[in-house]
Amino acid sequence: xxxxxxxxxxxxxxxSGEQALLVHIDLGxxxxxxxxxxxxxxxLALSAGATVVxxxxxSRSSPDRKLFVGTGKAEEIKAxxxxxGAELVIFNHALxxxxxxxxxxxxxxxxxxxxxxxxDIFAQRARSFEGKLQVxxxxxxxxxxRLVRGWTHLERQKGGIxxxxxxxxxxxxxRRLLSKRIAILRERLERIDGQRSQGRRARQKAExxxxxxxxxxxxxKSTLFNALTRAGxxxxxxxxxxxxxxxxxxxxxxxxxxxxxxxxxxINHLPxxxxxxxRSTLEETRTADLLLHVVDAASQVRDRRIGDVEGVLAxxxxxxxxxxxxxxxxxxxxxxxxxxxxxxxGRPRRVWVSAETGVGIDLLLAAxxxxxxxxxxxRRLVLGPADGWLRAWAxxxxxxxxxxxxxxxGWELEVMVPxxxxxxxxxxxxxxAGRFRDxxxxxxxxxxxxx
Numbered sequence: 001x002x003x004x005x006x007x008x009x010x011x012x013x014x015x016s017g018e019q020a021l022l023v024h025i026d027l028g029x030x031x032x033x034x035x036x037x038x039x040x041x042x043x044l045a046l047s048a049g050a051t052v053v054x055x056x057x058x059s060r061s062s063p064d065r066k067l068f069v070g071t072g073k074a075e076e077i078k079a080x081x082x083x084x085g086a087e088l089v090i091f092n093h094a095l096x097x098x099x100x101x102x103x104x105x106x107x108x109x110x111x112x113x114x115x116x117x118x119x120d121i122f123a124q125r126a127r128s129f130e131g132k133l134q135v136x137x138x139x140x141x142x143x144x145x146r147l148v149r150g151w152t153h154l155e156r157q158k159g160g161i162x163x164x165x166x167x168x169x170x171x172x173x174x175r176r177l178l179s180k181r182i183a184i185l186r187e188r189l190e191r192i193d194g195q196r197s198q199g200r201r202a203r204q205k206a207e208x209x210x211x212x213x214x215x216x217x218x219x220x221k222s223t224l225f226n227a228l229t230r231a232g233x234x235x236x237x238x239x240x241x242x243x244x245x246x247x248x249x250x251x252x253x254x255x256x257x258x259x260x261x262x263x264x265x266x267i268n269h270l271p272x273x274x275x276x277x278x279r280s281t282l283e284e285t286r287t288a289d290l291l292l293h294v295v296d297a298a299s300q301v302r303d304r305r306i307g308d309v310e311g312v313l314a315x316x317x318x319x320x321x322x323x324x325x326x327x328x329x330x331x332x333x334x335x336x337x338x339x340x341x342x343x344x345x346g347r348p349r350r351v352w353v354s355a356e357t358g359v360g361i362d363l364l365l366a367a368x369x370x371x372x373x374x375x376x377x378x379r380r381l382v383l384g385p386a387d388g389w390l391r392a393w394a395x396x397x398x399x400x401x402x403x404x405x406x407x408x409x410g411w412e413l414e415v416m417v418p419x420x421x422x423x424x425x426x427x428x429x430x431x432x433a434g435r436f437r438d439x440x441x442x443x444x445x446x447x448x449x450x451x
Contacts, residue, residue: 020050021086023077025069025093026059036301040268041092041114043218048121053084067106068099078107090117094269114269115142130192137185144178209258209372211250212285212321214313215294216305217265220328224294224355225262228365252369261288266312268305282316290371291323292364297352298332324367330354340367347371377422380437381413382406390432397421414439 022045024038038055045052056077064070068091069077081089088110089103095113103111112120119139126135213221229248250260263285285291293309295302306325313319330336331354338360341350348367353360376399383391387410394400394415402414417436426433 018050018088019053019084019086020045020088020090021053021077021081021084022055023069023089023091024055024057025063025073026057027063028059028061036304037092037268041090044114044117044121045090048117048124050088050090053086054080056080063093063099066099066102068093068095068103074103074106081107081109088112090114118267118270130189133185133189133192137182137189140178140182140185144175144182208249209289210261210287211258211290211292211368211372212261212263212288213292213294214263214285214309214318214323215265215326216296216309217267219265219294219296219305220355221262221265221294224292224326224328224353225260227355227358227361229260250368252372253366256369256373258289258368258372261285266309268308270312282318285313286316286318286321288318288321290368291318291321292326292368293323294326294328296329297327297336298329322371324348324371325350326364327352328355330359331357338363373418376416377419377436378439379415379417379422380439381415382410382435382437383413384408384410387411387432387435390435393425397425 022038022041024041038057042052042055056073058069058073060070067074077089080086086109089107089112091103091111091113093113094115095103095111100111100113119135119142122135123139126132213225215221225246225248229250246262248260249257251257263282291313293306295306299305310319313321327350330338330352336352338354339352340348340363341352343349348370351360351364351367353364355361381390381394383406385408391411391413394413394417398415398417398421400413400415402412404412406412422436
């Protein structure tokens with residue numbers, strides 16, 4: 001229903017709707033200085049299912065304590081909402097409970113802040129049991145500070161025949177029930193987190209490195225995940241298209257493999273309730289051996305979004321995990337070739353790819369293989385005719401640089417073998433130690449043969 005006309009009586013809780021008026025205020029800056037923020041708010045509103053009927057912009061040096069926007073701007077918002085038939089006013093800012101309450105009384109419409117909008121999108125997109133629990137926990141934490149906002153009847157004492165209680169108000173009862181539900185959700189998520197920890201320990205025991213995709217929402221993480229693994233994860237040109245983490249085995253060049261994890265996208269000012277609720281899911285990022293930071297290369301504000309992602313990584317204590325930047329959507333930059341950039345020490349630093357067309361994927365796989373390979377032994381493997389099983393092990397675990405027949409019907413191989421795999425083999429089969437000869441008497445981790 002549209003905003004009520006002036007003078008209409010207030011109801012306990014304004015009805016919700018999908019005709020939305022957007023409000024963005026530049027704090028401490030000129031009006032229109034942050035057009036990307038307003039566009040992002042529009043995309044968030046569309047992702048939530050709202051129809052945008054208008055937008056209001058302005059600037060203030062600091063938020064108004066009562067209405068956030070000040071009385072004059074609030075009256076302007078009220079007039080535009082009524083003229084456009086808006087049922088909902090969405091603020092691109094975090095509002096305090098009292099500001100939301102005061103704005104709803106003045107505007108006579110439902111008011112949702114940025115945090116509430118993102119929480120609503122997460123609630124729509126969560127598919128797994130764990131994801132739904134995490135979103136519900138985040139919503140209840142957000143709601144716990146706003147119980148007094150819209151339901152004035154909850155402030156009254158219970159009364160009537162059979163309803164008289166010991167004096168507890170309905171609002172206090174709801175707060176108590178809310179706290180109990182939050183405790184139940186935390187307990188269930190702790191059990192699920194324990195199961196995830198067991199899975200991580202199993203992967204560590206199998207010595208499979210974990211590579212986690214991170215990035216700003218809608219940077220193309222799920223599209224890249226599907227291009228690499230053919231997992232069929234849902235992908236769409238919208239914010240927060242996927243929430244639930246997905247893990248798949250990814251085969252790399254050189255007969256190596258990793259576990260690739262696709263996680264929830266990040267966004268500027270990600271609500272703290274979501275960061276806290278999704279901490280167990282984001283643990284896949286914090287404990288990863290390598291992060292693939294997927295960046296929308298065609299975005300006009302890609303540098304700022306890189307900074308936003310780095311901020312969230314620091315918040316979840318994942319800022320020290322090694323990372324490789326993946327500049328995606330190269331198909332939107334036809335003049336830029338697929339390239340692999342290296343840092344001053346020669347390590348892969350950035351790869352330019354298109355997950356949509358597959359351009360540059362081979363460079364990305366080679367870079368991931370190089371960064372996850374770990375320390376290697378450069379060895380000459382001398383095998384006899386009866387050492388076929390050891391030859392099969394070498395082809396499964398090592399990089400084969402050369403393979404030629406031996407003098408006695410066996411084989412001689414030049415290999416780069418991960419030190420951890422070699423140590424594990426020699427611990428299990430100490431008798432094969434003599435088969436591995438040092439290449440030039442030294443150890444190397446770069447694959448280069450001696451002069």
